[in-house]
Amino acid sequence: MLARRIIPCLDVRDGQVVKGTQFRDHEIVGDIIELAQRYRDEGADELVFYDITASSDGRTVSTDWVTRVARVIDIPFCVAGGIRSLDGARQILHGGADKISINSPALENPALITELAMEFGSQCVVVGIDSRQEGSDYFVKQYTGDPTKTQSTRWQTVEWAREAQKRGAGEVVLNCMNQDGMRQGYDLTQLRLVRAVLTIPLVASGGAGTPGHFRDAFQQAGVDGALAASVFHKGTIKIPALKTQLLADGISIRI
Amino acid sequence: MLAIVDSGGANIASVRFALERLGVQSELTADPAVIRSAERVILPGVGAANEGMRKLHERGLVECVRNLTQPVLGVCLGMQLLFESSEEGPTETLGLIPGVVALLPGAPGIQVPHMGWNTVLCGRSGGLLDGITTDARFYFVHSYAAPVNAFTLASCDHGTPFAAIVQRANFSGVQFHPERSGVAGARLLKNFVDGRV
Numbered sequence: 001m002l003a004r005r006i007i008p009c010l011d012v013r014d015g016q017v018v019k020g021t022q023f024r025d026h027e028i029v030g031d032i033i034e035l036a037q038r039y040r041d042e043g044a045d046e047l048v049f050y051d052i053t054a055s056s057d058g059r060t061v062s063t064d065w066v067t068r069v070a071r072v073i074d075i076p077f078c079v080a081g082g083i084r085s086l087d088g089a090r091q092i093l094h095g096g097a098d099k100i101s102i103n104s105p106a107l108e109n110p111a112l113i114t115e116l117a118m119e120f121g122s123q124c125v126v127v128g129i130d131s132r133q134e135g136s137d138y139f140v141k142q143y144t145g146d147p148t149k150t151q152s153t154r155w156q157t158v159e160w161a162r163e164a165q166k167r168g169a170g171e172v173v174l175n176c177m178n179q180d181g182m183r184q185g186y187d188l189t190q191l192r193l194v195r196a197v198l199t200i201p202l203v204a205s206g207g208a209g210t211p212g213h214f215r216d217a218f219q220q221a222g223v224d225g226a227l228a229a230s231v232f233h234k235g236t237i238k239i240p241a242l243k244t245q246l247l248a249d250g251i252s253i254r255i
Numbered sequence: 256m257l258a259i260v261d262s263g264g265a266n267i268a269s270v271r272f273a274l275e276r277l278g279v280q281s282e283l284t285a286d287p288a289v290i291r292s293a294e295r296v297i298l299p300g301v302g303a304a305n306e307g308m309r310k311l312h313e314r315g316l317v318e319c320v321r322n323l324t325q326p327v328l329g330v331c332l333g334m335q336l337l338f339e340s341s342e343e344g345p346t347e348t349l350g351l352i353p354g355v356v357a358l359l360p361g362a363p364g365i366q367v368p369h370m371g372w373n374t375v376l377c378g379r380s381g382g383l384l385d386g387i388t389t390d391a392r393f394y395f396v397h398s399y400a401a402p403v404n405a406f407t408l409a410s411c412d413h414g415t416p417f418a419a420i421v422q423r424a425n426f427s428g429v430q431f432h433p434e435r436s437g438v439a440g441a442r443l444l445k446n447f448v449d450g451r452v
Contacts, residue, residue, distance in 0.1 A: 002413060003372040003392060040437075045372055071272045076394055076435045093265035093301075096272060098396070098435060120265055121302040121332075123368040123396045170368050170398075201366045224366055254372040254392045 003254040004218045005045040005225035008232045011052045029233045036069050042239040051081025052145040063095040070096020101126035104142045117168030127164040131157040132177040162197045176206040183209025191221035211245040218251050258293035261285040263310045264300040273434035279448050287319040300332030305344030307332050327426045328447050334428025343399050352423045354402045365414035368398045375419040377409040385451045391439035393431035
């Protein structure tokens with residue numbers, strides 16, 4: 001049986017791993033390769049690297065660190081941030097990344113999702129969605145890497161997730177911005193809404209604070225993977241203990 | 256020498272790096288003469304089957320790969336191309352193993368692409384699976400899959416059973432990515448490199 005995935009997310013800025021609260025106030029967490037290796041050794045199922053400055057600065061991620069990661073890591077990893085063309089994606093995939101994730105550029109040009117899927121296969125193409133609750137609805141935000149450049153979009157989150165899938169996305173990562181860094185749990189209501197319209201894998205992001213939050217996302221929202229950053233970076237949750245707990249809770253997990 | 260067929264796939268770097276971690280030098284090549292003279296050959300591949308075949312045709316490698324007599328390992332799409340045809344396209348593939356590659360049927364709770372770590376069910380031990388425990392998980396990421404038949408060494412289940420490891424004569428293939436499957440994947444690659452096929 002397919003295992004649910006535990007995915008540490010490493011926000012990258014200027015070659016360092018950083019972490020802020022609610023996408024703001026970034027502090028340096030450590031070196032990319034060291035952290036990647038540590039998480040691999042602890043049993044992470046996959047890694048995601050977000051170059052959080054790339055999209056809002058209008059540049060693409062540098063690929064030399066992608067290759068450095070690919071050389072040492074024997075688990076899959078995904079690279080996100082500022083990928084806005086087939087060439088940009090090709091550089092990263094040929095550099096050794098397994099998947100690319102697009103967010104703001106997909107909103108600017110939804111046809112990019114299809115172009116990438118046709119060229120590299122849907123399984124390489126992840127669409128990241130930054131979603132904020134406003135009233136009783138959820139809306140997609142753009143350029144969230146820099147709070148001064150963050151914009152609203154016309155998309156409701158569920159509709160954009162459906163559109164991304166229709167256009168060829170192989171996976172959706174839903175970042176629930178209200179919960180990000182708060183450690184109060186994933187937004188199960190929102191995740192369930194998005195899960196219901198997707199036949200492709202869905203990864204939860206934003207809000208993990210305890211092992212129980214992961215359990216709830218898997219059992220109650222039916223997500224395929226759960227992504228977290230600060231709880232892993234700060235050691236609040238250790239991946240081996242988390243996985244043992246989830247296994248005891250009856251969840252299919254790779255040990 | 257181990258040759259990696261340069262089929263333009265996106266996982267070529269990962270396969271090379273995985274071999275490097277095992278201390279194995281490989282040569283990435285689209286030269287039929289180099290491929291024919293290699294001790295072992297890996298056929299990597301990521302993406303669509305019709306696109307993969309188009310690249311092999313373009314590089315004049317279809318007959319070359321079909322006629323190889325040394326151990327060959329197809330990885331992911333490279334494994335699917337060993338079969339007769341794929342519904343993806345649809346396209347005629349190398350025809351080295353009987354069977355048609357088809358889209359995995361999704362269902363509630365069974366997402367497609369099949370993405371993540373899964374176990375395989377193996378009818379026998381040794382060979383490519385030498386030293387790998389029966390509960391080992393491998394990393395899969397694919398939407399199309401090959402049928403279970405007489406040439407299946409190990410199967411996997413994602414809503415429906417499909418071939419995870421196949422072998423016919425000198426041609427082997429794995430649907431998962433050994434280069435991204437941690438310790439178990441590294442062992443499988445080592446088994447291939449060491450001639451345990």
